[in-house]
Amino acid sequence: MKPFDDNDVIYVREIGIDDIAPIYHLGEELFTSDLYPYLYRTWDEWEVIGLYNTDPEYCLVAETEGELAGFVLGTIITKASWTYGYILWLGVNPKFQRQGVADQLVDKIIARMIEDGVRFMLVDTDPTNTPAVKFFNRKGFGNMRQHIFLSMNLSKHPHYGRLIDYEHQKAERAGYKRTRPTIRTRKTEAIPNDVVINPLINELGKDLINNDE
Structure with a gap:
């Protein structure tokens, strides 16, 4: 497998059925229990399968020369007169990080949601996932709210x-x-x-x- 070159083109497209397993395994590699327990708790193959079945137009993959570079999984929530766009998952293959993959994925899904009438975007992540928080701040997301989780053994x-x-x-x-x-x-x-x-x-x-x- 040749190393990534800046001249390689990252192609963003809609998810296909053959992408389900690679996306799931990449998520398993990224959302680990030791680094991000909140993300690890909710990530499983049914997340990918469910969103593929219900919102394939908001589930995008980035690839180069047939290799998965990253993915974004989203959905639309309609409540009364409000239509929310919600980015549930964003993952980038470590081999392709800092190459603009996440930017392309998020820009593409936002454009699709705007075309479909979305006027308000939501995203969440593990509070310890500092790189993700900084990335979304840079993309224009703000007004941070923290959700408190309580546990019992x-x-x-x-x-x-x-x-x-x-x-x-x-x-x-x-x-x-x-x-x-x-x-x-x-x-x-x-x-x-x-x-x-x-x-x-x-x-x-x-x-x-x-x-x-």
């Missing part, structure tokens, strides 16, 4: 502990029953009507019942 919740105890006991009961010895009859030529029973059978009649309260 459910492994510390009392119900979680009761559920784990219940599952452990259920697994133990299931394993105990699987190892239950079978009742074997002696051959008829030995002692007729005499049945050999493992003495543990009596113990196995006791079943544990745990009400998850």
Whole structure:
């Protein structure tokens, strides 16, 4: 694969079905849990598939010589008399960063949305994604608002502990029953009507019942 050259042409076009997998994998490379946990939390293949099905005209890819250079995924939201354009995802292949790829993608999607009657644009990103914040500020986006996310570790919740105890006991009961010895009859030529029973059978009649309260 030859290195990117400034003379290479970046071509922006509408998303196609064959772009879904490359876009998803590029997003997996960019929106990682250690760098951007908010973006990582919401990025998955269904984001790409869903927007491809509903808003393909606002899902654009940038490519050069058949290689994916970047993508932008957007949608339009109509509420009463307002029509909002919303850029949900913007990603650039690290190989093509600082080559104007993001500029071309955003300029193209804004132009399309203006033609379709959009008069107000929205975009959001992880607050720690400083390069993205600076980029969108440079493109004219402002009036920043922060959204607060609260979290709770459910492994510390009392119900979680009761559920784990219940599952452990259920697994133990299931394993105990699987190892239950079978009742074997002696051959008829030995002692007729005499049945050999493992003495543990009596113990196995006791079943544990745990009400998850």
